[in-house]
Amino acid sequence: MKHTILEIYEEDHGCEGLSPGEELMDMAFVRDEDGTEHWMRIPDRVGKHLDRGDVFETE
Numbered sequence: 001m002k003h004t005i006l007e008i009y010e011e012d013h014g015c016e017g018l019s020p021g022e023e024l025m026d027m028a029f030v031r032d033e034d035g036t037e038h039w040m041r042i043p044d045r046v047g048k049h050l051d052r053g054d055v056f057e058t059e
Contacts, residue, residue, distance in 0.1 A: 003030040005054045
């Protein structure tokens with residue numbers, strides 16, 4: 001499914017940081033190709049290359 005980024009935020013882990021083995025994630029408000037809008041978590045390794053208006057695909 002294709003998703004269009006409407007907003008994207010990096011999560012703030014504050015002084016707690018990440019747990020061992022936990023992957024850094026971003027929160028994205030997206031519009032799916034069927035018009036549905038919702039928040040979803042995406043890996044930072046993907047999100048750091050995306051900006052508002054970009055389209056990305058998930059399985």
